[in-house]
Amino acid sequence: MKIVVIGGTGLIGSKLVKRLQANQHDVVAASPASGVNTVTGQGLQEALDGAQVVVDVANSPSFEDNAVMEFFQSSSRNIMAAEAAAGVGHHIALSVVGTERLQESGYFRAKLAQETIIRGANIPFTLVHSTQFFEFMFGIAQAGAEGNTVHLSPAMMRPIHSDDVADALADVVLMPPLNEVTEVAGPESIRICDAVQNYLRQIGDNREIITDPQARYFGAILDDSTLMPSKEARIGRTPFSQWVKTATPPPGR
Numbered sequence: 001m002k003i004v005v006i007g008g009t010g011l012i013g014s015k016l017v018k019r020l021q022a023n024q025h026d027v028v029a030a031s032p033a034s035g036v037n038t039v040t041g042q043g044l045q046e047a048l049d050g051a052q053v054v055v056d057v058a059n060s061p062s063f064e065d066n067a068v069m070e071f072f073q074s075s076s077r078n079i080m081a082a083e084a085a086a087g088v089g090h091h092i093a094l095s096v097v098g099t100e101r102l103q104e105s106g107y108f109r110a111k112l113a114q115e116t117i118i119r120g121a122n123i124p125f126t127l128v129h130s131t132q133f134f135e136f137m138f139g140i141a142q143a144g145a146e147g148n149t150v151h152l153s154p155a156m157m158r159p160i161h162s163d164d165v166a167d168a169l170a171d172v173v174l175m176p177p178l179n180e181v182t183e184v185a186g187p188e189s190i191r192i193c194d195a196v197q198n199y200l201r202q203i204g205d206n207r208e209i210i211t212d213p214q215a216r217y218f219g220a221i222l223d224d225s226t227l228m229p230s231k232e233a234r235i236g237r238t239p240f241s242q243w244v245k246t247a248t249p250p251p252g253r
Helices: 010-024 044-048 063-087 106-120 134-143 161-173 192-200 240-246
Strands: 002-006 026-030 053-056 088-097 124-131 151-152 183-184 208-211
Touching: 002 010, 002 063, 010 026, 010 044, 010 161, 026 044, 044 063, 053 063, 053 161, 063 088, 088 106, 088 161, 106 124, 124 161, 134 151, 134 192, 134 240, 151 192, 161 183, 192 208
Parallel strands: 002 026, 002 053, 053 088, 088 124, 124 183, 151 208
Antiparallel strands: none
């Protein structure tokens, strides 16, 4: 089976590509580096020629409200049009648990716009909603940074390891389209402020953590249900408490 992974060189995409190739699929890792630009449409039709499944795990290079909306709307429209022309039978997109509850955030408004375009296209689809990745703890810290302090919400989350997300996506590729949302989440619940503090201390970052119920999470105020998955979510294997003991700083830090 030919499978195109949009964003196939990123954190999740690269892991998914390896899993699919190990099962002898014909996999195209599509990205600007490979000559495929979903925002402009450059190289997209050629990459999708003969594909049965397309998995979109690409993310916007900018989280600024207008830029992120432009990215997800333009890329999604171009991808769906190219899939229709190529006769693709299953479109899979990675999104976020709680997207519909996070509409104060420009980023999540853009993700919901992406999902709306996918639902409106005449192509069978599956939306995979994931909780936050372990590997994004530093990004959460930076979003809440104010000088030498980090302001974070005490809301609950169930973060997940990127390997578990890639495993879930690889399984969805082999399943019939759901034409609906399926969720994946980590095995442990933890407050955002605690998860980020545990990670920062592990990597030697001693900035003070300020717990604030009004601290925004990429523009949105949270409560304990906002980021939490449903009871039907697929649960990953790796506990955050285990991963964080050997966590390392992000590249370039």
